[in-house]
Structures are given as structure tokens and as C-alpha cells.
Amino acid sequence: MNIPADLKYTESHEWVRAEADGTVTVGITEFAQDALGDIVFVELPKVGASFGAGDDAAVVESVKAASDIYAPIAGEIIAVNDDVVNAPESINSDAYAAWLFKIKPADAGAIDGLLDAAAYGKTTDH
């Protein structure tokens, strides 16, 4: 299973990328898209909305099931990816390219508390 080393992760299978401008980009992992199966619907938060870490921020639905996507860290939504709303299956094709939303962190250091690739890999081992 593909787990890029340059990203951070949550136990609920979001990936998080720290951008140069201090914002973070969030998507769901390869493991998550594989478990969900064919994705057919994505609902994203509103730009400007604020979330605490672990709050429901988005919904991804596959043919099989609906799954909540959580804000990995606290902050404000500054952008959402409308392309995945129009083409939900793009998450199945490339989970790390099909980002969902970008957050301006309330606390710049919060991302350091997330899992690294090795630690996340251990949570997906069966």
C-alpha cells in the first residue's frame, strides 16, 4: 500500500501535507479509498468554516457506505477542491492527488502531533 514518506497521517486515514505557506492540505489515504471502494459522492466544507481537531469536516460516499472525514488539526478552511466533487472517482484513481480541502492551522505546530508514514503504516497492518 502506497504511503508517501513526505506526508503526515491520522488514525482515521486522512493524509496531511504541510505547504510552504504554512497551510495544510488534506485528503484520504490509499488505504481508505481501497476500503471504501468506488467513490460516488463527496461533500466538502464551506470556505471560511472553522473546525476543531477531529470535527466532521467532509463526507465521502462510495457505492457501499458513507464515511465522515475529520479535520486533522484545528483551523479555518481556506480552499476546497471542487474537482473531486465533480469527479469523485478521481480519489480512487489517485488518492494523494485528489485533495479535499486546505486548512489554515490555528496552531502552526499542530501538524507535528500527527502520525508519520512509518507510524501510520503500522495502523494499517493486519
Next chain:
Amino acid sequence: MTLKATPLNNAHRAAGARMVDFGGWDMPVNYGSQIEEHHAVRTDVGMFDVAHMCVVDIKGDNVRAFLRGLLANNVDKLQVSGKALYSCMLNPQGYVIDDLIVYFINESWFRLVVNAGTAEKDVAWMQQQNRATNSGLTITQRRDGASAMALIAVQGPNARAKVWQVIPESQAVSAEIKPFNVAFAHSAVFGEAMIARTGYTGEDGFEIGVAAEQAEALWNALAAAGVKPAGLGARDTLRLEAGMNLYGQDMDETVNPLDAGLAWTIDLVSERDFIGKAALQSMGQNAQFVGLILREKGGVLRAHQKVIVAGTEATGEITSGTFSPTMQQAIALARVPMNVAVGDTVHVEIRDKKLAASVVKLPFVRNGKILAV
């Protein structure tokens, strides 16, 4: 708990299937893409491992009389050897113990195919009725033990041709049989084979029964002939588009079958008595079973979502819902109040929203064509 496995378990794993616990059975949910498997069945041919389902043979003097009392549908509709019938088996309270297909082979042998999760309960109930009515019949499950059979469903517009290619001996006996009929073939390679023109997808095809030890060889031969393995995920979207009920989801021992779209299978008119009849007559029908198509963006229809009907306090409930790969829309089966009519707009609660949905007649899709719009 150890999961039960069908004789095809190794074949699924070799094909890279994603396996799930399906009511205690280790079964394939897909082999990569559920949607591709769905389309294969609608447009070409796919196959399903349905060996978790259970063949039950009932043999003895006057099996017909026993089944007249046991089943809600009327086995007197079966007058020609090979004919099959869909029926519910009800408890005395009028609720559904299981739904099944009964095949008429001869007056001293009828074959039933029952659901996986209910098989043990079903056979125990049949044995109890056999004793209570002093019928003296032999009731044998064919899923475990020395006489175990395995079922493979080959479905799709090209299904019959593929089966004839892989089991050439089956063509002569099954080419002329109509839907909902069964024939038997003797295959030099796979032994005795039951060839039933039945299925759970809304497409043409066969359900094939062979001795359990032949199942993997038959599965591999079908795959080599170009039949695409399809998992339980596709099986569910196909049957939902076809407007077919799923036991445990659309009806069970708490649901009046008249409220679950099964009135067409229940004969309350003839004088024949059957288990559950009196209870059904006193309950009557209090809800109707319809199709819904979601008309607004905002999610996918799912089981247990509430259906709101304008002008009435009574609400309905979705019993099965999904995203239809054929229609590219969210669709559902739902139990709704009696005053709802086909063509009406209702609203479905999805998370914090109330989204408009149209009420349509079932099925949504049959033989590759979209019927409900």
C-alpha cells in the same frame, strides 16, 4: 469465531478479492471495482459464488401437500417438471422466516434454495412442520457433508452462451427452457449439474449447482472462458436495480410481507390454507413498497433513512439504498404510507438535509434497460 468458507474461497483469494465477513461467511465483496463487475453483468457476463446459499431437497410421498401448507406462494402453480417458483416461508404470526425458490422436479422430489444466514433455522422449521403434520418426508440440506453441492450464478446477456461453451452437455437440455425453469445435465468434466434459469440480477442467466468438489474447477473454467468474477457488492447493486428484495434488509421476522412488496407472491384468494395466512388476513396491508430516485445532489440513499411525505404525519423508511451504476443516480427501495403514489415527490433525510426524491414503480432496470425514470 472462525468464518465459514465456500469451496471457492481459494479461487477468490487467488483472484485478489477483497473478502468480508458476510453473516459469518468469508465472501468476496469485489475483485477490484464493484462498478466494473456490475457493468459486466448488465452488458456481458459475470459470475457469483452463491455456494453460501443452501440447497434443501424434500423427498417422499406427496411433497406437494406439505409445501402447500409450508409456503405462502401456491406450489400448485408448478405443474410441469422443472418449473420454479419464488415464495416466502412465513411463521404463524405472518412474518417472513425466509424467502426462497422452490423447483418442482417430480411429485416425490421438490428442491428449495434458501438464504445463507437462515438455512439452519429454515431446515429446523421444515423438520418441525414435517413432524407436526406427520408428513414423513426426508428433508436434506445439501451445503455440508458428503452430498454437498455448490451454486455458481452466471448472469448477463451472454451468460447462457458461456455456460454452454464450458459445459457443452448442458446446451441440449437447457437451450429451450424458459426463465424460472430448471434442467439437469451430465457433464463429462464436472459431473451432475443443475442448470436453473434463475438469478438475482434482473439479467438472463443460469444458476448452476454441482458437487462441492467440482465447484473450483467449474469456476476456473468459466473464468478462462471470459466470465468475470463479481462480488457481493455488485450482487447488491444489481438486485436493487432489479427491484428484488433482500432478506434481512427489506423484510424479516418483524415485517409484514404485504408491506414489503411481496403481495404478488402471497395467495390469499384460493381456499388453500398455509402457515401465516390467518395472521396476514387480519393484519392486512398497511404500507407499500416502492422505488425512490434521488433528485437533488447531497448524498446517497441508504437503508434506514427517513422518508417524509407532504400532508401526512406518517413517515416511510428506506430499506435498501445505493448509488445505481447503471442509472448513475442514488436509488432505493422504501416502505412508504399507503397514500403515496408513483410520480409523487417525497423527501429523504440525509444527514442534516431533506432532499427531494421521486416515487417510481419497480424495477429500476431489467435486461440491461432502464425502466424507471
